[in-house]
Amino acid sequence: MAYRGSSGVQVVEIKVGDLPNPSLNLPNGGSAPRRIPPNDKRETVEALLETKPPTATAEMMPWLGSHSFTMRCSILAFASVALAARPFLNEPDTGIDEVLGSTANGTLPPLDKIIGLPDFDWAARRKMTPQNYTYYRNGAAGEWSYRNNLEVYQRFRLRPRVLVDITNIESTLPTTILGHNFSAPFFIAPCARGGYAHPDAELNFVKGAAYGDILYMASILGTKTIDEIAAAKGNSSQVLFQQVYLSENITETQELFKHIEELGSKAIVLTVDSAADGNRHRAARYGVGSADSSYSYLTWDLYKQLSNMTSLPIIPKGIQTVDDARLAVKAGAKAIYLSNHGGRQLDTTPSSLEVALEIYQEEPSLFQQVEVYADGGVRYGADALKLLALGVKAVGLGRPFMLSNVYGVDGVKKVIDITKHEIAIDAANLGVGDLKKIGPEYVNWKSVNVWFS
Ligand SMILES: Cc1cc2nc3c(=O)[nH]c(=O)nc-3n(C[C@H](O)[C@H](O)[C@H](O)COP(=O)(O)O)c2cc1C
Incomplete structure (x- = not known):
């Protein structure tokens, strides 16, 4: 069943018990890749419907055709599909993308727009070189302890x-x-x-x-x-x-x-x-x-x-x-x-x-x-x-x-x-x-x- 997600966009509910690769990277509409959390039996995947035509669904989810699982969705006529699982834990979705999303890469939003500590992660990821940001952000191996922390x-x-x-x-x-x-x-x-x-x-x-x-x-x-x-x-x-x-x-x-x-x-x-x-x-x-x-x-x-x-x-x-x-x-x-x-x-x-x-x-x-x-x-x-x-x-x-x-x-x-x-x-x-x-x-x-x- 489709419904509105936290960001006001249409949600596509998918049974992913048989997903071929539980840590599959999914497109998220342009910023850092987001992942389907691996251990959940069923995941809710938000279909962000602003950017791509409906026909893009198959292109963006090529694994749909070749693997058996149940998917129920309804798609808004005017919109297109991009997938986003729950956001990275270090950048929880509290609306920063909506308010500061136009901040150009390599620049910083004004400091007075920074509300909480995770916002600094968001800002630094845009401002710093990928190498330097990665040194700060990284965790060991599959980063289970990093996320668990x-x-x-x-x-x-x-x-x-x-x-x-x-x-x-x-x-x-x-x-x-x-x-x-x-x-x-x-x-x-x-x-x-x-x-x-x-x-x-x-x-x-x-x-x-x-x-x-x-x-x-x-x-x-x-x-x-x-x-x-x-x-x-x-x-x-x-x-x-x-x-x-x-x-x-x-x-x-x-x-x-x-x-x-x-x-x-x-x-x-x-x-x-x-x-x-x-x-x-x-x-x-x-x-x-x-x-x-x-x-x-x-x-x-x-x-x-x-x-x-x-x-x-x-x-x-x-x-x-x-x-x-x-x-x-x-x-x-x-x-x-x-x-x-x-x-x-x-x-x-x-x-x-x-x-x-x-x-x-x-x-x-x-x-x-x-x-x-x-x-x-x-x-x-x-x-x-x-x-x-x-x-x-x-x-x-x-x-x-x-x-x-x-x-x-x-x-x-x-x-x-x-x-x-x-x-x-x-x-x-x-x-x-x-x-x-x-x-x-x-x-x-x-x-x-x-x-x-
Ligand atoms: C970029 C970076 C560099 C670090 N360098 C050191 C270090 O030189 N010595 C050390 O004992 N811990 C180092 N740590 C670990 C921190 O002291 C601390 O244990 C850890 O950052 C706490 O977790 P948090 O980043 O989630 O707050 C480093 C951590 C980061 C993120």
Whole structure:
């Protein structure tokens, strides 16, 4: 049966149980290719009827003739057919195409037309070269973890409480991270190659973080050097953490740690989820693979040895099981960082929401023993709230900041403003009057769908 889809166009309902290739790319009328989600038994495929004559149906769906499945459709007389499955998860259809679709490739829509964090993905895809955009966007292998990171938040329903005084919620956003004061419980995650989006690269993250009074964890593989990044601090009291990948040469590591201390960083973030090169198909097509591609020698014994080489806390980034969370605590970590590297390293690894849930279910006291940070797929205030509800102390955002940098520091500031605002209003609507008091009871932790749908 045909009916109107979300975008007001005619919908053709197709039974695709026998589709020949479940990951078949379908035309979507000109922008990025969109895919039929593979696991659904029956899909609703929107027939966008504006651009092609009805006879185009067969041309655009050549696989219709040679495979057996049921299709029912009615087609508007004046219109033509282009197919679109549900939009990419990173660019949900909230009307941006209708409002800003005339933006020429290579240009940006005005920043004041950017409403939410996914809009930066939309804008950056048009503005950046395909190579540079792909480096930011890509995930490992079939990108199941990349998509799961985005999708997982939708699988756990909120449990809003009503008739609660929430009028002071904004004043409860400030928090501490390893004893340092910040205005909100989220931070800029460490990401390499900021120069792909803007010539000032990581300097915009330092300045944006100073403006918003939030934490920036700088990547060791930035376009700017760690000295340039430190020199861009708004004032000497701005707190930065330094992410590192290490060489096997312990003397080099010793010197690096010493230099990081001299530059004033307050913690070292040791990425532990990248023991080998990430298997990145999308990026490989454009020659923009991992910034760190060698095999790395990293063990818990080495972690302890490293901890004795610096006065700074070393935060293992990329914890993906409760087992390793336990080992990190045993090894003396003061904080741990749940992450699957934005789904860029090992495909089918869990999202950090799932890891936080595993910790909560198997050893919830870990949230009291160490500070727990988490990142991956956070795009809305409610996403951050679900992590905070489990006991996560602060939430990292990677791609939203990287992509916002096409607007320079103003884009970075806007991500901060939007995220603060959304955390506050979503918490208020959830019936949380004090963000410090959010707890697991605000979410129904029974997943409403299976993994990797
Ligand atoms: C373009 C890009 C570069 C990254 N570079 C690094 C890096 O140098 N070191 C690191 O530990 N993580 C790196 N990451 C992973 C991020 O720190 C973070 O875990 C991830 O982006 C969070 O997921 P999100 O992008 O969905 O917010 C990178 C991520 C992206 C998107």
